Amino acid sequence: MSSDHIVGIDLGTTNSLVAFMQGETPVVIPGDDxxxxxxxxxxxxxxxxxxxxxxxxxxxxxxxxxxxxSIKRLMGRGIEDIQQELKLFxxxxxxxxxxxxxxxxxxxxHTSTPPEISALILRQLKRNAERYFxxxxxxxxxxxPAYFNDAQRQATKDAGRIAGLEVLRLVNEPTAASLAYGLDxxxxxxxxxxxxxxxTFDISILKLHDGIFxxxxxxxxxxxxxxxxxxxxxxxxxxxxRGDLDLDLRRNAEAVQTIRKAVIEAxxxxxxxxxxxxxxELPQGKRYRREITREQFExxxxxxxxxxxGPCRQAxxxxxxxxxxxxxxxxxxxxxxxxxxxxxxxxxxxREPHTDLNPDEVVALGAAVQANILAGGSEATENMLLLDVTxxxxxIEVAGGVTDKIILRNSTIPAxxxxxxxxQIDGQANVAIHVLQGExxxxxxCRSLARxxxxxxxxxxxxxxxxEVKFLIDANGILNVSAREQRSGKQAEIQVQxxxxxxxxxxxxxxxxxxxxxxxxxRKRQLIExxxxxxxxxxxxxxxxxxxxxxxxxxxxxxxxxxxxxxxAEVNKEDDYQAIRKAIDALxxxxxxxxxLMMDTAVSSALKGKTMDETDLGEGPTAPHPMAKAExx
Amino acid sequence: MRAAHFCASCGRVQPPAPVDxxxxxxxxxxxxxxxAVLEKDFYELSRKLHPDLNxxxxxxxxxxxxxxxSLLNDAYRTLRDPIKRTQYLLRLEGIELxxxxxxxxxxxxxxxxxxxxxxxxxxxEEVFELxxxxxxxxxxxxxxxxxxxxxxxxxxxxxxxxxxxxxxxxELEECxxxxxxxxxxxxxxxxxxxxxxxxxxxxxxxLNRRNYIRNLVRDVxxxxxx
Numbered sequence: 001m002s003s004d005h006i007v008g009i010d011l012g013t014t015n016s017l018v019a020f021m022q023g024e025t026p027v028v029i030p031g032d033d034x035x036x037x038x039x040x041x042x043x044x045x046x047x048x049x050x051x052x053x054x055x056x057x058x059x060x061x062x063x064x065x066x067x068x069x070s071i072k073r074l075m076g077r078g079i080e081d082i083q084q085e086l087k088l089f090x091x092x093x094x095x096x097x098x099x100x101x102x103x104x105x106x107x108x109x110h111t112s113t114p115p116e117i118s119a120l121i122l123r124q125l126k127r128n129a130e131r132y133f134x135x136x137x138x139x140x141x142x143x144x145p146a147y148f149n150d151a152q153r154q155a156t157k158d159a160g161r162i163a164g165l166e167v168l169r170l171v172n173e174p175t176a177a178s179l180a181y182g183l184d185x186x187x188x189x190x191x192x193x194x195x196x197x198x199x200t201f202d203i204s205i206l207k208l209h210d211g212i213f214x215x216x217x218x219x220x221x222x223x224x225x226x227x228x229x230x231x232x233x234x235x236x237x238x239x240x241x242r243g244d245l246d247l248d249l250r251r252n253a254e255a256v257q258t259i260r261k262a263v264i265e266a267x268x269x270x271x272x273x274x275x276x277x278x279x280x281e282l283p284q285g286k287r288y289r290r291e292i293t294r295e296q297f298e299x300x301x302x303x304x305x306x307x308x309x310g311p312c313r314q315a316x317x318x319x320x321x322x323x324x325x326x327x328x329x330x331x332x333x334x335x336x337x338x339x340x341x342x343x344x345x346x347x348x349x350x351r352e353p354h355t356d357l358n359p360d361e362v363v364a365l366g367a368a369v370q371a372n373i374l375a376g377g378s379e380a381t382e383n384m385l386l387l388d389v390t391x392x393x394x395x396i397e398v399a400g401g402v403t404d405k406i407i408l409r410n411s412t413i414p415a416x417x418x419x420x421x422x423x424q425i426d427g428q429a430n431v432a433i434h435v436l437q438g439e440x441x442x443x444x445x446c447r448s449l450a451r452x453x454x455x456x457x458x459x460x461x462x463x464x465x466x467x468e469v470k471f472l473i474d475a476n477g478i479l480n481v482s483a484r485e486q487r488s489g490k491q492a493e494i495q496v497q498x499x500x501x502x503x504x505x506x507x508x509x510x511x512x513x514x515x516x517x518x519x520x521x522x523r524k525r526q527l528i529e530x531x532x533x534x535x536x537x538x539x540x541x542x543x544x545x546x547x548x549x550x551x552x553x554x555x556x557x558x559x560x561x562x563x564x565x566x567x568x569a570e571v572n573k574e575d576d577y578q579a580i581r582k583a584i585d586a587l588x589x590x591x592x593x594x595x596x597l598m599m600d601t602a603v604s605s606a607l608k609g610k611t612m613d614e615t616d617l618g619e620g621p622t623a624p625h626p627m628a629k630a631e632x633x
Numbered sequence: 634m635r636a637a638h639f640c641a642s643c644g645r646v647q648p649p650a651p652v653d654x655x656x657x658x659x660x661x662x663x664x665x666x667x668x669a670v671l672e673k674d675f676y677e678l679s680r681k682l683h684p685d686l687n688x689x690x691x692x693x694x695x696x697x698x699x700x701x702x703s704l705l706n707d708a709y710r711t712l713r714d715p716i717k718r719t720q721y722l723l724r725l726e727g728i729e730l731x732x733x734x735x736x737x738x739x740x741x742x743x744x745x746x747x748x749x750x751x752x753x754x755x756x757x758e759e760v761f762e763l764x765x766x767x768x769x770x771x772x773x774x775x776x777x778x779x780x781x782x783x784x785x786x787x788x789x790x791x792x793x794x795x796x797x798x799x800x801x802x803x804e805l806e807e808c809x810x811x812x813x814x815x816x817x818x819x820x821x822x823x824x825x826x827x828x829x830x831x832x833x834x835x836x837x838x839x840l841n842r843r844n845y846i847r848n849l850v851r852d853v854x855x856x857x858x859x
Contacts (some may be wrong), residue, residue: 168688212676374688385680411710414684472703475684584787 008367013199076152104434147220211383234443548596664809
């Protein structure tokens with residue numbers, strides 16, 4: 001078991017996390033900077049090395065053309081879908097993009113598709129987990145917004161593969177959150193999960209029954225979240241600056257990013273303060289100063305957060321439930337820290353929403369629970385089973401450009417439907433099928449999923465062949481299609497042209513660490529990291545020897561430490577990372593008392609001359625949870 | 634007897650047998666059905682067949698689990714809903730209600746003629762009046778007029794229609810009982826074709842009238858909410 005860790009990953013618009021089940025509790029694995037959240041920011045440094053997370057943030061301001069954020073908004077989408085996004089986000093697309101093609105983003109001199117950029121984030125999370133476990137990690141459960149369509153799900157799965165991860169399951173984010181909540185509250189009833197994140201909104205209504213988490217209805221908007229609030233604030237600031245300071249910064253990427261950083265900080269502060277002052281340094285020695293009160297802020301965001309009401313009503317209608325029949329409401333996603341959002345939820349569902357778990361972490365924790373279930377379960381997850389639904393209806397284009405729905409939204413997955421096709425002219429060998437996703441009547445208003453060509457139908461008179469096509473939505477919410485000609489019994493060949501996806505061959509060519517190198521790469525990386533750690537601990541020890549605490553150790557203790565220090569230095573010359581790590585651990589153990597003594601002296605000197613009030617950091621409105629970090633350092 | 638979804642001795646998932654939804658749940662093809670028991674069976678079978686719980690099995694078993702569990706979900710979705718359940722039974726009897734409606738829609742589309750709606754005779758007068766009132770309300774809304782009396786009258790029609798809808802469901806349930814006793818009398822073996830045809834014809838009639846009323850109520854709601 002231990003050699004086969006399956007991790008749970010929340011690949012978020014703003015932040016990403018990796019978690020796993022430690023015994024009977026899901027825990028988040030921190031990165032090497034100690035932070036649980038890895039900002040979903042990717043940059044290329046001067047040597048074209050990919051930088052991910054906190055250390056990539058500074059590139060957003062210093063060299064915005066080498067950095068990208070909120071890439072999740074572009075997953076599984078084509079150029080014609082994102083015209084609105086392009087007005088608000090500094091995505092730099094390759095110039096030669098054609099409609100229907102997978103997007104390519106410019107990062108420095110490179111162009112990459114959204115799955116490749118997401119794969120860099122996933123690889124970082126994978127490494128964080130590998131450092132934590134000390135063994136390679138190759139399997140993961142990844143969460144997606146419940147309202148993600150087939151193309152967006154497929155793109156996420158591709159990203160996993162490119163990162164060298166076998167994606168065992170895609171789990172819907174609100175459902176994952178409910179798993180994390182349900183873990184310690186084994187109870188039955190109806191719960192609603194309201195998930196407003198950085199870029200997406202989901203509402204899911206579930207029935208909990210003796211460990212079965214059955215989704216009854218889901219709805220949402222894959223382009224609604226904290227990003228939209230930020231963009232609203234940025235637009236206002238840019239307009240102000242243009243009007244009052246006569247400075248047009250709309251094309252100045254660095255300045256826009258500086259403003260973005262400031263308004264995000266203001267937004268976060270306004271969750272706890274009645275007003276904040278913006279004071280932003282601008283080019284040409286100018287400054288933008290403005291005070292925003294919570295009341296103004298709430299007015300500004302009202303139209304944005306009101307867009308969550310429609311999906312909530314629809315989900316309740318689909319579930320055939322009234323607000324009174326819902327037993328509990330759970331809040332997920334950083335944007336649910338905003339008091340106005342909480343008030344809206346309370347009004348809609350007529351009850352106080354739950355916020356017991358950190359809204360930034362709960363989805364990753366739930367993914368870890370699901371990973372544990374897939375691995376065979378444990379005492380904590382015994383009897384737990386997730387029954388999720390497909391968020392959108394699946395349809396086929398029929399005569400007159402009309403959508404014929406064959407699997408309705410909110411059907412429990414896996415779900416299937418069988419359709420029969422025949423030919424219209426004698427000897428016809430091919431039949432084209434256009435698969436759609438969405439609720440609208442006309443095919444042109446639905447999302448085109450793929451075009452299938454049934455090929456190799458045996459020559460027969462028109463209308464005689466009977467091709468059975470089976471559409472199956474699997475437990476990931478992804479469509480699989482198979483076909484068979486019934487009269488001849490021949491397996492008809494299907495050629496899939498995904499409307500907005502990568503082909504298998506393309507994904508194959510993008511895989512970051514090819515399988516053969518994975519083990520070798522892993523060893524190299526572990527060795528480098530172990531050597532770095534050796535350096536750190538030896539340096540710390542030298543410092544410790546000079547501190548007053550050293551004098552408090554017995555000569556025996558000092559002798560022991562010196563022995564372990566030599567052992568580490570010795571083994572550090574070899575290439576065995578496991579041996580180095582063992583020596584590090586031994587020295588760490590051996591110096592525990594020294595560290596404690598040093599801490600005591602440090603704390604007592606730090607507190608000198610200070611009152612307790614001054615050392616107290618104070619509490620925000622969401623005291624149990626650390627505040628979400630702003631986008632930038 | 635429920636189909637053998639998994640091996641009796643080792644508990645592993647078996648390939649799906651080509652069975653109808655009733656047989657999948659080990660049920661006789663009867664229409665009166667205890668949905669609470671069905672739900673219990675659904676959960677119990679999910680715990681064995683769902684791909685999440687077979688994720689460590691071999692690839693063949695995983696594939697079977699996927700097929701079995703989609704069959705389970707499709708069967709449960711169909712049988713727990715009284716209308717879908719009835720339509721499904723009719724389909725097993727060779728009557729494709731949905732296909733008929735689809736064909737009529739397609740024909741209307743290709744010929745450009747309005748799809749013929751057969752108004753149930755007992756509703757003729759009421760539907761005529763209601764359509765006039767709906768038209769009036771639409772016009773009023775266009776020019777911004779508000780006639781509380783009109784909305785009230787339409788509301789009254791709607792209540793009456795909903796009552797008729799409920800009555801039809803009762804009527805449908807009577808058909809179920811006829812069908813079920815026909816099945817029981819014949820001890821599960823095929824009942825005489827003639828007897829089956831009489832009952833299914835009645836069900837088709839009730840379902841058609843019910844669909845008509847349901848569409849009407851939907852139209853009324855659309856105008857009222859607009």
